[in-house]
Amino acid sequence: MLDFRLYMAQRLTALIMAPLVLGHIAVMIYAIQGGLSSAEILGRTQGSLFWLLFYGLFVLAVSIHAAIGIRVIVHEWAGLKGAALSALTWATGLGLLAMGARAVWAVTAA
Structure with a gap:
């Protein structure tokens, strides 16, 4: 039953990540083609609740998705x-979440 829940969680996080990845790529293309500097990009993202929620959800989905994927790989390869x-899965997920949350905070709230 745990395997099925993890399988579904990974698929659901993939569904969440897909439009966020496309949105992120579109924003990066816009920024590069517009010739925006890092300071200009930060000027647009800092203090923005939208970008905090956008990238916060992105980080949460990636943390869950990656932790489950690494769990499967380590189980198959290392046995x-x-x-x-379970400890490795939690440590991976929480570590990615902490690093990602710190980056999102730095870009949107600092």
């Missing part, structure tokens, strides 16, 4: 099981 595998 890790049980509590050690």
